[in-house]
Amino acid sequence: GESVGLHLPTLSVQEGDNSIINCAYSNSASDYFIWYKQESGKGPQFIIDIRSNMDKRQGQRVTVLLNKTVKHLSLQIAATQPGDSAVYFCAENISGTYKYIFGTGTRLKVLA
Amino acid sequence: DVKVTQSSRYLVKRTGEKVFLECVQDMDHENMFWYRQDPGLGLRLIYFSYDVKMKEKGDIPEGYSVSREKKERFSLILESASTNQTSMYLCASFRGVGYEQYFGPGTRLTVT
Numbered sequence: 650g651e652s653v654g655l656h657l658p659t660l661s662v663q664e665g666d667n668s669i670i671n672c673a674y675s676n677s678a679s680d681y682f683i684w685y686k687q688e689s690g691k692g693p694q695f696i697i698d699i700r701s702n703m704d705k706r707q708g709q710r711v712t713v714l715l716n717k718t719v720k721h722l723s724l725q726i727a728a729t730q731p732g733d734s735a736v737y738f739c740a741e742n743i744s745g746t747y748k749y750i751f752g753t754g755t756r757l758k759v760l761a
Numbered sequence: 762d763v764k765v766t767q768s769s770r771y772l773v774k775r776t777g778e779k780v781f782l783e784c785v786q787d788m789d790h791e792n793m794f795w796y797r798q799d800p801g802l803g804l805r806l807i808y809f810s811y812d813v814k815m816k817e818k819g820d821i822p823e824g825y826s827v828s829r830e831k832k833e834r835f836s837l838i839l840e841s842a843s844t845n846q847t848s849m850y851l852c853a854s855f856r857g858v859g860y861e862q863y864f865g866p867g868t869r870l871t872v873t
Contacts, residue, residue: 657800657801680859681859681860683861683862685864690770690867690869691866691867692765692851692864692865692866692867693804693851693864694864695861695862695863698861700859738803740862742858742859745858746858747792747809747811747817747858748806749804749806749862751803751804752803753801753802753803754803
């Protein structure tokens with residue numbers, strides 16, 4: 650399949666370990682944030698979201714943390730599995746607009 | 762499940778050809794987007810449509826046009842394809858501001 654990004658930062662983790670992927674967002678007027686997973690040759694898939702009135706949100710094996718002070722978002726994946734190998738990118742929605750700003754992504758490689 | 766489908770996964774066209782990329786969503790969303798995705802650049806918005814026959818230019822509309830004749834269908838048109846339009850094209854739809862976008866599988870367009 651096609652590679653989403655040939656020069657992306659890569660995070661390599663051992664299967665079973667936890668993964669942390671970071672994102673610095675750009676606009677202080679953004680109030681809604683999303684993490685997407687994109688496997689090779691496929692479209693982005695929604696993982697988890699968080700609104701600006703929250704600092705943390707948990708899903709199944711995933712947690713998103715939001716630090717508005719430093720405009721930082723992180724995605725934590727617990728007990729990383731081979732199927733988690735993909736490119737992950739964040740998106741921010743500027744409040745009250747249809748404008749979404751997407752990060753360039755981080756490639757997660759899970760080592761067996 | 763939300764489904765966003767795109768007419769082609771892979772397309773090869775010659776310079777100067779007129780190219781149509783079709784996108785269909787089945788969730789009755791009013792809002793639809795066309796993005797292109799290039800390595801290291803993230804997703805860039807080409808056009809956005811918030812209702813039938815309504816459209817707004819995104820960040821990179823030059824060389825593209827769109828058509829939204831029915832709510833479920835949003836078409837991207839390259840009037841005269843050029844090699845710098847070789848890219849991955851992603852269609853998305855969403856319910857509204859503050860909600861996640863659902864993406865199609867993408868069309869990998871190569872212009873030779």
